[in-house]
Amino acid sequence: xxxxxxxxxxxxxxxxxxxxxxxxxxxxxxxxxxxxxxxxxxxxxxxxxxxxxxxxxxxxxxxxxxxxxxxxxxxxxxxxxxxxxxxxxxxxxxxxxxxxxxxxxxxxxxxxxxxxxxxxxxxxxxxxxxxxxxxxxxxxxxxxxxxxxxxxxxxxxxxxxxxxxxxxxxxxxxxxxxxxxxxxxxxxxxxxxxxxxxxxxxxxxxxxxxxxxxxxxxxxxxxxxxxxxxxxxxxxxxxxxxxxxxxxxxxxxxxxxxxxxxxxxxxxxxxxxxxxxxxxxxxxxxxxxxxxxxxxxxxxxxxxxxx
Amino acid sequence: xxxxxxxxxxxxxxxxxxxxxxxxxxxxxxxxxxxxxxxxxxxxxxxxxxxxxxxxxxxxxxxxxxxxxxxxxxxxxxxxxxxxxxxxxxxxxxxxxxxxxxxxxxxxxxxxxxxxxxxxxxxxxxxxxxxxxxxxxxxxxxxxxxxxxxxxxxxxxxxxxxxxxxxxxxxxxxxxxxxxxxxxxxxxxxxxxxxxxxxxxxxxxxxxxxxxxxxxxxxxxxxxxxxxxxxxxxxxxxxxxxxxxxxxxxxxxxxxxxxxxxxxxxxxxxxxxxxxxxxxxxxxxxxxxxxxxxxxxxxxxxxxxx
Numbered sequence: 011x012x013x014x015x016x017x018x019x020x021x022x023x024x025x026x027x028x029x030x031x032x033x034x035x036x037x038x039x040x041x042x043x044x045x046x047x048x049x050x051x052x053x054x055x056x057x058x059x060x061x062x063x064x065x066x067x068x069x070x071x072x073x074x075x076x077x078x079x080x081x082x083x084x085x086x087x088x089x090x091x092x093x094x095x096x097x098x099x100x101x102x103x104x105x106x107x108x109x110x111x112x113x114x115x116x117x118x119x120x121x122x123x124x125x126x127x128x129x130x131x132x133x134x135x136x137x138x139x140x141x142x143x144x145x146x147x148x149x150x151x152x153x154x155x156x157x158x159x160x161x162x163x164x165x166x167x168x169x170x171x172x173x174x175x176x177x178x179x180x181x182x183x184x185x186x187x188x189x190x191x192x193x194x195x196x197x198x199x200x201x202x203x204x205x206x207x208x209x210x211x212x213x214x215x216x217x218x219x220x221x222x223x224x225x226x227x228x229x230x231x232x233x234x235x236x237x238x239x240x241x242x243x244x245x246x247x248x249x250x251x252x253x254x255x256x257x258x259x260x261x262x263x264x265x266x267x268x269x270x271x272x273x274x275x276x277x278x279x280x281x282x283x284x285x286x287x288x289x290x291x292x293x294x295x296x297x298x299x300x301x302x303x304x305x306x307x308x309x310x311x312x313x314x315x316x317x
Numbered sequence: 318x319x320x321x322x323x324x325x326x327x328x329x330x331x332x333x334x335x336x337x338x339x340x341x342x343x344x345x346x347x348x349x350x351x352x353x354x355x356x357x358x359x360x361x362x363x364x365x366x367x368x369x370x371x372x373x374x375x376x377x378x379x380x381x382x383x384x385x386x387x388x389x390x391x392x393x394x395x396x397x398x399x400x401x402x403x404x405x406x407x408x409x410x411x412x413x414x415x416x417x418x419x420x421x422x423x424x425x426x427x428x429x430x431x432x433x434x435x436x437x438x439x440x441x442x443x444x445x446x447x448x449x450x451x452x453x454x455x456x457x458x459x460x461x462x463x464x465x466x467x468x469x470x471x472x473x474x475x476x477x478x479x480x481x482x483x484x485x486x487x488x489x490x491x492x493x494x495x496x497x498x499x500x501x502x503x504x505x506x507x508x509x510x511x512x513x514x515x516x517x518x519x520x521x522x523x524x525x526x527x528x529x530x531x532x533x534x535x536x537x538x539x540x541x542x543x544x545x546x547x548x549x550x551x552x553x554x555x556x557x558x559x560x561x562x563x564x565x566x567x568x569x570x571x572x573x574x575x576x577x578x579x580x581x582x583x584x585x586x587x588x589x590x591x592x593x594x595x596x597x598x599x600x601x602x603x604x605x606x607x608x609x610x611x612x613x614x615x616x617x618x619x620x621x622x623x
Contacts, residue, residue, distance in 0.1 A: 050496070
């Protein structure tokens with residue numbers, strides 16, 4: 011009960027929690043939260059159990075738990091699903107795609123954030139406002155015009171003249187289009203704004219150039235926000251479905267989200283294998299989350315204040 | 318004489334230095350600006366320009382004025398699709414707007430297992446959106462192999478059609494979207510709640526305000542800005558819904574879950590009516606820009622009232 015006494019802030023304070031009514035209310039709210047956790051967790055648990063069921067079992071038994079479960083069955087199920095789904099190629103592709111997407115986006119957006127935060131050449135404030143406005147622009151309108159421009163990049167409509175490069179079936183439209191993100195630029199600008207000007211001035215007097223200041227001062231002092239944005243970029247790239255689905259038709263270049271979408275349309279894939287496919291697809295992000303939970307939960311605070 | 322020259326040389330040199338600084342400073346922003354031009358500004362403008370052209374495949378041929386717009390609006394599907402889209406927005410506000418706020422407020426009050434509960438609640442946000450859609454499609458399976466029907470049968474009810482029930486397909490899709498998106502929104506509110514002035518609670522308590530009154534008169538006004546922002550962002554986001562109907566229902570049953578965004582996809586990439594796709598894109602854009610302006614008006618009013 012000491013936990014209640016220590017609670018001096020918030021909507022429910024220790025004064026409320028002394029009374030029986032306050033305590034009942036608290037535990038009712040607690041129960042509601044547990045119920046919500048159940049709602050978020052039950053589908054995941056069901057997915058795992060169904061994925062481990064025997065192929066004959068899924069359509070005959072409506073039990074929640076698999077009838078037989080052992081380490082051997084677990085390994086067999088994973089191996090069988092893996093062999094049937096053939097995700098290997100697309101997983102390697104997705105790793106490759108995400109890595110380059112991450113490097114490009116971080117490079118482009120941190121540089122831009124640096125320019126708008128510390129360098130501030132004449133006219134940059136106006137341009138930054140323009141960038142903030144682009145955040146407000148609905149994205150759906152760009153789907154088709156962008157696709158047209160990929161056909162003969164960067165000249166867009168001149169497909170008939172045969173100049174420009176056809177970017178379809180390459181990762182370039184995804185990399186380049188994903189590299190610029192107004193929100194990330196704003197995030198980095200705010201992070202760099204927090205770096206004291208006197209440090210930058212001292213470094214300038216010592217003869218440091220702009221690039222040196224960027225790599226030796228700005229980046230090291232903004233590590234949490236860079237990690238946060240890295241996680242967001244990597245998991246965004248990992249789950250990017252629609253763009254790759256349109257652009258990459260070549261099956262050897264296919265990315266994982268498009269691949270699991272195809273799996274969804276494939277009638278020969280049984281439910282247990284299908285769900286195993288979803289687990290495999292979600293795995294990397296779960297691992298990232300397990301390691302970087304602190305940054306994800308903390309980083310959104312930083313973004314959220316601005317949002 | 319000598320001094321004067323020196324001064325001039327210094328000045329010239331300084332001018333050159335400043336010019337160089339100006340150029341090198343801009344160079345840092347140039348990649349972002351070029352990409353933004355190529356992938357955001359130009360396609361937005363060209364989408365409008367090309368919507369006024371007759372498209373042959375993916376190439377514009379000749380100017381036809383607003384013909385594409387007339388054809389899109391005259392399509393017998395246009396009004397039902399618009400209504401469907403509004404239905405998505407409506408359900409998403411009913412199902413998805415308040416729960417994250419309430420959950421954030423409640424989690425914020427917890428003294429037991431607060432971090433553990435947060436982590437558990439955050440799970441859906443980590444799963445890729447397309448996997449969530451496909452997972453819920455399985456959970457909604459109309460036979461007894463789907464999770465939800467499994468539960469219904471356990472409680473002695475008969476299996477339900479879920480996504481095949483044309484009246485509520487959109488609601489069920491929205492439920493799956495909410496499941497995916499609420500943890501992120503909840504975190505946003507949670508961080509907003511950290512900024513609430515705690516002294517006001519004390520003052521309100523001393524004045525004899527009950528818990529509900531405190532929530533309404535102290536908590537609510539202080540997170541109002543984030544609330545409105547999310548309200549508008551949610552409308553704008555859901556109005557463009559496309560992947561979920563594509564992955565879960567294919568717009569079915571019988572067009573009951575097709576949205577304007579889904580129609581745009583079909584115009585642009587399935588039925589090859591590219592001009593129509595861009596006209597529809599422009600219509601969606603205009604509707605949403607009005608929403609955004611409305612948001613800024615509302616926000617200004619709120620700021621004035623505070």
